[in-house]
Structures are given as structure tokens and as C-alpha cells.
Amino acid sequence: MKLVVGLGNPGEKYRNTRHNVGFEVVGRLRVELKSGEVVWLKPDKFMNRSGEVVKARIAKLANFQLEDLYVVHDDLDISLGEYKLSWGKGPKVHNGLKSIYERLGSKEFWHVRVGIDNRVKLPFEGSGEDYVLSQWLPEDRQVVENVIDKIVKELKDVLA
Secondary structure, eight states, X not given: OEEEEEOOOOSGXXXXXXXXXXXXXXXXHHHHOOOTTEEEEOOSSOGGXXXXXXXXXXXXXXXXXXXGEEEEEEEEEEETTOEXXXXXXXXXXXXXXXXHHHHHTOOOSEEEEEEEEOTTTSOOOSOHHHHHTSBOOXXXXXXXXXXXXXXXXXXXXXXX
């Protein structure tokens, strides 16, 4: 049994933000991968409380091992249009992951790191927190759709 978690913030206000790309990937994967061996999770609490939801779900899965956990999240350390599938490694700062690390007592699981940084091409004068919570620009939307397609294709093979 695999557990695939998409990180994001609940509510319409955050729906089209960079920080919610994890929700987008998991939503698309759920539609395209028809397998009884995968549990899908979009935490219904804000990002900084994701660990509570993930830990509670894991507690309900018999004999679950962290090697079967895949957390899909935005990564400001990676350029828009790129992604990485990494074991035990996430961005320098990410409140959703911090919450998960604290609740699980480990970073040793799969991180699906979706690049969202496009601040070099599109000057942004706010903080990193403001940037991740900002809406996708129309010119970035197609780039993110293309990278989601690539991630879905790779994860369908990994999870099947």
C-alpha cells in the first residue's frame, strides 16, 4: 500500500496558488491511476498542520512503512518547469514538510519536489511566503501544466 499526499492549503482562496501544486498533482494522479493499492490524501488543514493529518492517516494503515510515503509539494529551490523525485530531501524551508517531519520524526520518505520559482524572469518584490501564496500567472500556468503531466507519467509508473 502506497500513501500519496499532496500538500496545499484548503479553501477557494488558495486554489490556484503555487503552494497548492501538490493538491493539483494528486488530483490528476487520482483520476489517471486506477489502483486499489494507493491511498490518496489532500490534508484538510492548513499547510503548517499537514503533519497531523498525515500521521493520523498512517496510523490507520496496517504495517505502513515510510518507504511507501510520497509527499508532493511545491519547492521554491527548484525552477518553474522542473521537478525532482528525492528520498529524504526537501527544500530548505517548507512549513508543510516541517510539520510532517516533526509528527513522523523522520524525513526519510519520498519527496516529489515541484519547482515553482520564476522570480528571476518575473520580478517579485515580496517575501518567499508571499510568492508561494500568490496566484499562478497566465504565462506560468502552461509551464506548470506541462510539468504536472511529466510528474503524473513518472509516478504512474512508480506507483503501479
